[in-house]
Amino acid sequence: MIKKTDLLAIGHTAFDSIVLVKEFPSPNSSTQIKQIKNFFGGAAANVTMVASNLGLKTSLVSAVGNDFKDSTYQSQLKNAGIDTKHMIVIEDEQTPLAWVFTDSNNDQISYFYWGAAAYFKKSEAPKKAIGKVNAVHLATGDPSFNRRSGEVAYEYGKLISFDPGQDLHMYSPEELKQVIGVSDILFGNHFEIDRIMKTLNVDINQLREIGPEIVVKTYGKDGSIIYADKKIKIDAVIRTPVDPTGAGDSYRAAFLSKYLNGEDIEYCAKFASAVSSFIVEAEGCQTNIPNHSMALERMREKWDI
Numbered sequence: 001m002i003k004k005t006d007l008l009a010i011g012h013t014a015f016d017s018i019v020l021v022k023e024f025p026s027p028n029s030s031t032q033i034k035q036i037k038n039f040f041g042g043a044a045a046n047v048t049m050v051a052s053n054l055g056l057k058t059s060l061v062s063a064v065g066n067d068f069k070d071s072t073y074q075s076q077l078k079n080a081g082i083d084t085k086h087m088i089v090i091e092d093e094q095t096p097l098a099w100v101f102t103d104s105n106n107d108q109i110s111y112f113y114w115g116a117a118a119y120f121k122k123s124e125a126p127k128k129a130i131g132k133v134n135a136v137h138l139a140t141g142d143p144s145f146n147r148r149s150g151e152v153a154y155e156y157g158k159l160i161s162f163d164p165g166q167d168l169h170m171y172s173p174e175e176l177k178q179v180i181g182v183s184d185i186l187f188g189n190h191f192e193i194d195r196i197m198k199t200l201n202v203d204i205n206q207l208r209e210i211g212p213e214i215v216v217k218t219y220g221k222d223g224s225i226i227y228a229d230k231k232i233k234i235d236a237v238i239r240t241p242v243d244p245t246g247a248g249d250s251y252r253a254a255f256l257s258k259y260l261n262g263e264d265i266e267y268c269a270k271f272a273s274a275v276s277s278f279i280v281e282a283e284g285c286q287t288n289i290p291n292h293s294m295a296l297e298r299m300r301e302k303w304d305i
Helices: 043-053 072-079 115-122 127-131 143-155 165-170 173-181 190-200 204-210 247-259 265-279 292-303
Strands: 005-010 014-021 033-041 058-061 063-065 088-090 097-102 108-113 133-138 159-162 185-189 214-218 224-227 231-234
Touching: 005 043, 005 143, 005 247, 033 043, 043 058, 043 072, 043 247, 063 115, 088 115, 115 143, 127 133, 127 143, 133 143, 133 247, 143 159, 143 173, 165 190, 173 190, 173 204, 185 190, 185 247, 190 204, 190 214, 204 214, 214 247, 224 265, 231 265, 247 265, 265 292
Parallel strands: 005 058, 005 133, 014 097, 063 088, 133 159, 159 185, 185 214
Antiparallel strands: 014 033, 097 108, 214 224, 224 231
């Protein structure tokens, strides 16, 4: 009997350029680039890569260009065991491109070329892909496509997590409320969760009443807070940071990997903190992904569990 896929991630797959600068320039000025390197990324793809490394059976739905077919990136995803048969391939378009600028304070500014991802808006929700999985993670991507995919997943009774990430500004208040309303878990950094509450004019308890039983609010090196039946504060697992890009995606993948395995929320968050600590130790979102035993060892070193 074929095992049902654990997790489907819907959203961006992208080619990333990570750019290091001392400081961000003010308008009408320039700054020197210290380093530029090219990597594989995109929030949905990052989630599936990390989750796959941690032992989940995963699938991915992204809108990509003709340049993705037979690329090294496609091969890497397939070699990781990720089901990519439901990818939306747009001929005569490029796969999304991301330029992520990081300054000496590890603050970031991103520029994103949607390319093929602009066609999300015209695409039907991936009903076949959703029907074959236990859980659906809605990552950065087109708001209307995420809403439609979320509605299908809700109709099918799937666990749904949602992380609008840096595409949060693209959601109208009504569309944001609709996606949150079908979600079981809402992820965001502290800027994003605060912006969501401001946009919807709610506090954290009212936000949970809209839909998600669990709200995960991350603070980078200051750890995370999980709002569920009780408020849980989790420390970060501190390592010398090289590049913070992708740490949030890895946290979400790791949290979901344990949550789908039936672990309690505090355990899920501690494991997620351990996994994300590996990602910041190297440049790129998918460069230093740990396997399950590596992450478990680091978590136990931190919390003696």
